[in-house]
Amino acid sequence: MMTKDLENKTAIVTAASRGIGLAIAEKLVEQGAIVYLAVRDSEKNRQLTAQLHEQNENFRSVFYDAFDFATYAPMIQEVVQDAGHLDILVNNFGTTDVKKDTTLVDGDSQTFFDIVDKNIASVYYTSKYAVKVMREQESGGNIINISSVAGTTPDISRLAYGVSKAAINSLTKQTAVEYARDKIRANAVLPGFVGTDGALQNMSKSFLDGFLKHVPLNEVVKPVDIANMVAFLASDKARYVTGELITVAGGFGLPTPIYGDAMSGSIKKG
Numbered sequence: 587m588m589t590k591d592l593e594n595k596t597a598i599v600t601a602a603s604r605g606i607g608l609a610i611a612e613k614l615v616e617q618g619a620i621v622y623l624a625v626r627d628s629e630k631n632r633q634l635t636a637q638l639h640e641q642n643e644n645f646r647s648v649f650y651d652a653f654d655f656a657t658y659a660p661m662i663q664e665v666v667q668d669a670g671h672l673d674i675l676v677n678n679f680g681t682t683d684v685k686k687d688t689t690l691v692d693g694d695s696q697t698f699f700d701i702v703d704k705n706i707a708s709v710y711y712t713s714k715y716a717v718k719v720m721r722e723q724e725s726g727g728n729i730i731n732i733s734s735v736a737g738t739t740p741d742i743s744r745l746a747y748g749v750s751k752a753a754i755n756s757l758t759k760q761t762a763v764e765y766a767r768d769k770i771r772a773n774a775v776l777p778g779f780v781g782t783d784g785a786l787q788n789m790s791k792s793f794l795d796g797f798l799k800h801v802p803l804n805e806v807v808k809p810v811d812i813a814n815m816v817a818f819l820a821s822d823k824a825r826y827v828t829g830e831l832i833t834v835a836g837g838f839g840l841p842t843p844i845y846g847d848a849m850s851g852s853i854k855k856g
């Protein structure tokens with residue numbers, strides 16, 4: 587029987603109760619990993635994680651609150667105690683406030699610092715505690731941060747979100763370089779617009795149609811597209827990939843010529 591890419595690996599995926607996080611958890615389990623869904627303690631999440639565990643015992647759960655930074659260390663500790671090791675950390679949690687996170691002048695300053703604080707902290711603390719564990723392991727470890735194209739391309743009217751994701755990109759590279767000798771790899775996946783329920787709720791049909799004109803592959807990203815990239819980065823197939831920011835966005839944000847219609851291939855030659 588062929589072994590799966592992530593057999594015998596233990597992973598944590600933060601904020602994994604829906605959307606991209608859940609898709610990542612499902613993909614890593616499919617590839618043979620034991621995956622701890624790090625979620626808020628609620629009746630709904632208890633039911634979801636129990637159901638998943640019933641389907642496949644490689645789905646596990648651990649509770650924490652991304653807004654309460656004191657819960658990060660115990661969350662990592664609980665997984666390490668339970669599983670005995672930690673091989674993969676996927677920092678999927680990320681937040682914004684579509685009403686208050688706007689522009690430099692019009693945006694609410696308190697909201698700006700609040701979002702930047704929460705988004706950076708959600709990667710900073712988990713990575714800090716995970717690296718402490720991973721550097722003691724013979725096999726090292728693997729950190730994958732779910733950033734955004736908003737971290738490399740100015741995101742209109744979502745200043746805090748863009749700034750926080752740019753900081754996460756920097757944290758990713760810094761971690762990669764600093765702990766490479768400990769056999770720890772760190773990479774970031776930068777999704778374009780992903781068609782999760784949460785994201786679609788915040789976007790009108792006309793905005794979406796207009797947006798897709800700027801996406802060469804002309805579709806919203808699917809959560810599984812992100813999950814596939816994460817599974818690759820987490821596997822030994824990516825053993826020599828570290829410190830990279832990998833965009834999964836259907837070509838969105840690529841510099842295109844200012845003449846002609848580059849996306850329809852209708853540029854006249856000669």
Ligand SMILES: NC(=O)c1ccc[n+]([C@@H]2O[C@H](COP(=O)([O-])OP(=O)(O)OC[C@H]3O[C@@H](n4cnc5c(N)ncnc54)[C@H](O)[C@@H]3O)[C@@H](O)[C@H]2O)c1
Pocket residue numbers: 601602603604605606607624625626650651652653654678679680681732733734735776777778779780781782783784785
């Ligand atoms: N959806 C997109 O288009 C898109 C694009 C680029 C990047 N991203 C990034 O991908 C990641 C996931 O985004 P998504 O769209 O799947 O999110 P989502 O809104 O669908 O899900 C958010 C998750 O966070 C959880 N959560 C919220 N508050 C929490 C808390 N205090 N503690 C623990 N968990 C909490 C929710 O329960 C949920 O599981 C984020 O980092 C986001 O910035 C998303």
